[in-house]
Amino acid sequence: MAALEVSNLSASYGGERVLGPLSLSLAAGERVALVGQSGAGKSTLLSLLYDQAGSGTAFMPQDLGLVDTLSVFHNVYMGQLDRHSAIYSLINLLFPLQKPRGEVQTILDELGLGDKLREPTGELSGGQRQRTAVARALYQQGSMLLADEPVSALDGPLARRIMDALSRGYPTSVIALHDVDLALAYSDRVVGIQDGHIALDEPSSRLSTADLQPLY
Structure with a gap:
């Protein structure tokens, strides 16, 4: 198929x-x-x-598509924006909830970014930014x-x-x-x-x- x-x-x-x-x-x-x-x-x-x-396809372009002013958590969380209501996502923007925070933390740990959860993406190195985009794709869990x-x-x-x-x-x-x-x-x-x-x-x-x- x-x-x-x-x-x-x-x-x-x-x-x-x-x-x-x-x-x-x-x-x-x-x-x-x-x-x-x-x-x-x-x-x-x-x-x-x-x-x-x-629509379920995850796409990682060369320019990565990250938002530099947002934290690593928020950039990764964007992988599942289309699965949640606007209110739920807004809450996570202001006060990340325990479940998504834990899910994202697990992925970051796997990629060697476990200490970068709250760091602004714009302050990361090139390799760390690339791994953040990978984490977003993994969190999306696309087809x-x-x-x-x-x-x-x-x-x-x-x-x-x-x-x-x-x-x-x-x-x-x-x-x-x-x-x-x-x-x-x-x-x-x-x-x-x-x-x-x-x-x-x-x-x-x-x-x-x-x-x-x-x-x-």
């Missing part, structure tokens, strides 16, 4: 085509890694996929994850810790990754984008790092 299926997707900027046309299908329970050099069209593809996906370079600001061991958490939280995902070793380790299938088109689409088990190098 397809979790997401798109046909003849394309995008143009300034009258110049930058993506497609291309078609892509994602099965439920499938983890796809998008690879390719910067500017190949990965971010554009993820944005178009999000436009086509259902599928679309993420654009979710660990680009993190080092090796920490990047794998975050990818482990995302893999547990989202069995169905499309994640753009510049690190080809992570792409192979945390996906069932690799889709390579080159000049706005799909240049490679293979199961990860059939690929090696050398197979992906021509895309860069």
Whole structure:
């Protein structure tokens, strides 16, 4: 069963085509890694996929979409805004309730941000901000994850810790990754984008790092 299926997707900027046309299908329970050099069209593809996906899809763009003036708790809590009434969310904005506070704290502990719950997001480092956006996606508990370079600001061991958490939280995902070793380790299938088109689409088990190098 397809979790997401798109046909003849394309995008143009300034009258110049930058993506497609291309078609892509994602099965439920499938983890796809998008690879390719910067500017190949990965971010554009993820944005178009999000436009086509259902409302339960979690989306983590490269710009993260955080509100710097709000605390880490509030940024993470936004992952479930659509599940609660405006009054309930307003109460949590002013005086975070015990249940959501505990749920968010558990996720932050898992991501190594346990001491940042009340800290303004604008005061965090780049890697901490990225993990806050990951925490928001995990808290959302959507049916599928679309993420654009979710660990680009993190080092090796920490990047794998975050990818482990995302893999547990989202069995169905499309994640753009510049690190080809992570792409192979945390996906069932690799889709390579080159000049706005799909240049490679293979199961990860059939690929090696050398197979992906021509895309860069």
